[in-house]
Amino acid sequence: MKKIITTTLVIMGLLLGLGGLASAQKAKMIQVKGSDTLVNLVQVLAEQYMERNPGKALAVMGGGSSTGIAALTNGTCDIADHSRVWKQKEIDLAWEKGVNPRFFVVAVDGVSIIVNEKNTLDKMTMADVGALYRGDIKNWKAVGGPDKAVSLYGRQSNSGTYVFMQEHVLGNKNYSTDMKEMNGNAQIIEGVLQDEGGIGYVGVGYLFDQTGKVRKGLKVLNISRTADGQAYSPLDKAAVDSGNYPIARGLYQATNGKPSAAVADFIRFEISDEGQQIVVKEGFFAISPAHKASDEKNLR
Amino acid sequence: MRKKKLSKLKEAAIRAFFFTSAVLAILVLVGIFATLITTAFPVFKEINIGRFLSGKTWDPTSPEKAEYGILSMIMSTLLVTVGALAIAVPIGIGVAAYLSDVAHWRVREIVKPVVEILAGIPSVVIGFLGMVLFAPTIAKVFHVPHGLTALNGSLLLAIMALPTIISISEDSLNAVPAIYSEASLALGASRWQTLVRVKLPAALSGIIAASMLGMGRAIGETITVLMATGNARTFPHLPQALLESVRTMTANIAIELGEVPYYTTHYYALFAIGLVLFVMTFIVNLVADVVLRKYQEREQ
Numbered sequence: 333m334k335k336i337i338t339t340t341l342v343i344m345g346l347l348l349g350l351g352g353l354a355s356a357q358k359a360k361m362i363q364v365k366g367s368d369t370l371v372n373l374v375q376v377l378a379e380q381y382m383e384r385n386p387g388k389a390l391a392v393m394g395g396g397s398s399t400g401i402a403a404l405t406n407g408t409c410d411i412a413d414h415s416r417v418w419k420q421k422e423i424d425l426a427w428e429k430g431v432n433p434r435f436f437v438v439a440v441d442g443v444s445i446i447v448n449e450k451n452t453l454d455k456m457t458m459a460d461v462g463a464l465y466r467g468d469i470k471n472w473k474a475v476g477g478p479d480k481a482v483s484l485y486g487r488q489s490n491s492g493t494y495v496f497m498q499e500h501v502l503g504n505k506n507y508s509t510d511m512k513e514m515n516g517n518a519q520i521i522e523g524v525l526q527d528e529g530g531i532g533y534v535g536v537g538y539l540f541d542q543t544g545k546v547r548k549g550l551k552v553l554n555i556s557r558t559a560d561g562q563a564y565s566p567l568d569k570a571a572v573d574s575g576n577y578p579i580a581r582g583l584y585q586a587t588n589g590k591p592s593a594a595v596a597d598f599i600r601f602e603i604s605d606e607g608q609q610i611v612v613k614e615g616f617f618a619i620s621p622a623h624k625a626s627d628e629k630n631l632r
Numbered sequence: 633m634r635k636k637k638l639s640k641l642k643e644a645a646i647r648a649f650f651f652t653s654a655v656l657a658i659l660v661l662v663g664i665f666a667t668l669i670t671t672a673f674p675v676f677k678e679i680n681i682g683r684f685l686s687g688k689t690w691d692p693t694s695p696e697k698a699e700y701g702i703l704s705m706i707m708s709t710l711l712v713t714v715g716a717l718a719i720a721v722p723i724g725i726g727v728a729a730y731l732s733d734v735a736h737w738r739v740r741e742i743v744k745p746v747v748e749i750l751a752g753i754p755s756v757v758i759g760f761l762g763m764v765l766f767a768p769t770i771a772k773v774f775h776v777p778h779g780l781t782a783l784n785g786s787l788l789l790a791i792m793a794l795p796t797i798i799s800i801s802e803d804s805l806n807a808v809p810a811i812y813s814e815a816s817l818a819l820g821a822s823r824w825q826t827l828v829r830v831k832l833p834a835a836l837s838g839i840i841a842a843s844m845l846g847m848g849r850a851i852g853e854t855i856t857v858l859m860a861t862g863n864a865r866t867f868p869h870l871p872q873a874l875l876e877s878v879r880t881m882t883a884n885i886a887i888e889l890g891e892v893p894y895y896t897t898h899y900y901a902l903f904a905i906g907l908v909l910f911v912m913t914f915i916v917n918l919v920a921d922v923v924l925r926k927y928q929e930r931e932q
Contacts, residue, residue, distance in 0.1 A: 335644075338645065481777065495693075506695075512864050513863040
């Protein structure tokens with residue numbers, strides 16, 4: 333009897349203690365979660381913002397666009413970074429949970445198709461890129477390259493870039509199960525650098541080294557929309573802005589309804605001229621005036 | 633009189649504390665198992681359990697048809713684990729035998745702490761080494777386009793399982809009564825014959841238990857395989873699968889659990905994978921326990 337009483341008291345004591353710890357105050361930090369394509373850019377923007385506004389605190393994490401979207405829906409972040417648009421299912425689920433997502437374009441990206449520099453190809457059509465990633469074509473010689481097996485590098489299903497490529501380049505079909513699913517843009521680049529038959533897709537901001545030049549050992553393919561159309565490079569801002577580069581996309585942030593004053597201030601910084609200069613310095617492209625107008629409207 | 637009462641109270645309190653600790657350990661285990669079962673159970677209302685366990689394609693976010701087959705991942709986990717044991721068990725027993733029987737005490741003083749330090753290396757560091765050092769080496773040695781393969785995973789897991797296997801095997805070998813070796817040597821056997829024909833069989837139960845514990849470590853390892861095996865969702869066909877990219881169950885859970893909206897089929901399916909892992913590890917530990925007990929009984 334004594335043993336049971338003592339045991340119960342000890343367990344109750346432990347549980348109360350743990351409960352007390354859990355309800356301890358948390359600092360008021362703006363939580364930003366989501367896209368790996370955006371994570372480096374938003375971290376730099378956040379650092380610059382915090383330098384100019386001491387007293388403000390932001391925490392920026394990756395995890396992939398789908399992770400960010402899920403976090404906003406589940407209420408565990410203030411801003412979700414995403415490099416693809418929300419799926420209808422995700423919007424419906426958010427509404428069900430009382431979350432009303434509002435979207436802001438903070439940068440523009442040209443998804444770049446990279447190959448090893450030893451690959452003889454310089455350009456490809458969108459259709460061929462899709463065929464490679466669906467696994468329909470398994471050897472480079474079928475698309476005019478060297479006689480080597482195609483070695484696919486891609487992202488995982490939590491990545492917005494993965495979903496964006498699937499919708500726009502693969503024609504909404506399944507990826508080849510032979511595709512190596514890497515943890516982020518940087519890992520794809522390292523993989524392609526070491527693999528002569530490798531091909532990968534990364535955000536344009538990841539192509540550059542410290543000096544601002546394209547990483548040595550990588551070749552960025554020019555992509556054409558059709559078999560006889562002109563091929564454009566993702567490094568060409570005019571091509572990305574005009575839509576001539578076929579795999580361009582906006583990079584977004586989402587908030588739950590009208591953003592709070594603190595969050596709105598940060599977004600305002602991101603879309604300002606200062607913020608957009610940082611975007612360009614990180615290798616991405618600035619938003620168009622139309623994007624900016626729509627963002628300002630959503631801030632109100 | 634009072635002193636006797638006080639010491640009796642102290643003893644009761646200490647006994648209650650130990651009893652509480654044991655109860656808590658059991659509660660935690662039962663709690664984890666209960667959580668896994670209740671969260672995984674809803675998935676089997678929507679997906680046939682046979683198709684779940686025998687389907688080769690895992691693609692829950694597919695735009696074409698969502699697939700929930702985990703056979704490829706079960707086979708990948710087994711392939712990487714068995715590969716790791718094939719490397720770690722012979723080397724581990726060898727090192728244990730060397731340390732217990734052959735080594736000069738000065739060598740022992742150095743090797744034993746080094747082995748324990750090996751156990752303390754964080755798994756993410758080993759994963760990083762695998763990505764950056766082992767993978768390019770494998771690619772060069774075996775003339776394959778890249779080294780993010782099952783073999784890479786097996787090598788890394790072998791490094792992680794070795795300290796466990798060496799420690800426990802060495803303890804088992806040391807626990808063999810000296811009379812056995814003395815009798816064997818007295819009968820004219822060489823030291824090698826004594827080691828292989830007398831000591832190792834006598835310590836077999838401990839060595840098997842050590843291997844099982846190493847196996848448990850290898851099955852459950854997540855971040856190492858996530859970084860170093862390429863995460864391709866294809867079914868591993870032996871023998872070429874050793875030099876191809878694979879995706880283990882643990883890596884899959886790590887990749888997808890962050891992005892999945894709560895309480896959807898995909899969410900429950902991930903917990904079902906966790907349940908399968910739990911059951912596998914449980915069976916491995918159970919077998920180790922039975923073997924240990926059988927040999928102990930035989931000794932008696």
